[in-house]
Amino acid sequence: xxxxxxxxxxxxxxxxxxxxxxxxxxxxxxxxxxxxxxxxxxxxxxxxxxxxxxxxxxxxxxxxxxxxxxxxxxxxxxxxxxxxxxxxxxxxxxxxxxxxxxxxxxxxxxxx
Numbered sequence: 001x002x003x004x005x006x007x008x009x010x011x012x013x014x015x016x017x018x019x020x021x022x023x024x025x026x027x028x029x030x031x032x033x034x035x036x037x038x039x040x041x042x043x044x045x046x047x048x049x050x051x052x053x054x055x056x057x058x059x060x061x062x063x064x065x066x067x068x069x070x071x072x073x074x075x076x077x078x079x080x081x082x083x084x085x086x087x088x089x090x091x092x093x094x095x096x097x098x099x100x101x102x103x104x105x106x107x108x109x110x111x112x
Contacts, residue, residue, distance in 0.1 A: 002066040006031040006059065011069055011088045012105040014096045020105070024069055031059040031070050033077040053077040075112030085112040 005011055005024040015021040034054040041048050056077055059068065067084045075087045088106040089095065096105035 002063075003069065004029075004060070004066060005069040006074075007069060007071050007087075011109075012096075013109070014105040014107060016107075029058050031068070031074045032057055033071075033073045035073075069109070070112070075110070079112050082112075086110065087112065 003024055005027050006029055007026060008030050009026055011024040012020055013022040013024075033056045036052045036054055037049050038052075039047050040050045053073055053076065056074055059070070059074065059078075060066075062082060062084050067086055070085050070087055072087055072090065075085050078085060086109045088103075089108045089110045090103055090106065094107050094110070095103045096107065098104045
């Protein structure tokens with residue numbers, strides 16, 4: 001299985017014992033989803049926007065035996081449209097954080 005990381009940073013999977021289990025280095029190509037922002041009103045004098053994600057760029061066509069690690073935004077933009085997209089689980093249950101609260105790893109991957 002060929003796993004290509006299309007995010008701007010390494011994805012590190014941490015084992016239950018706290019050690020690094022897998023590291024997927026950033027490939028140098030970053031898949032991105034365009035965003036469209038529309039102001040839809042105000043809440044307590046603060047502008048409120050609705051954001052939608054549009055066309056995805058720099059995502060290779062599907063290849064047999066290859067999966068792609070992508071950002072949550074790209075994964076959500078294409079959810080259900082492809083069978084080869086995964087990402088780091090950054091939910092409270094999946095993310096591993098350092099003392100300052102920054103994500104430094106994940107316990108698992110998610111499928112989009």
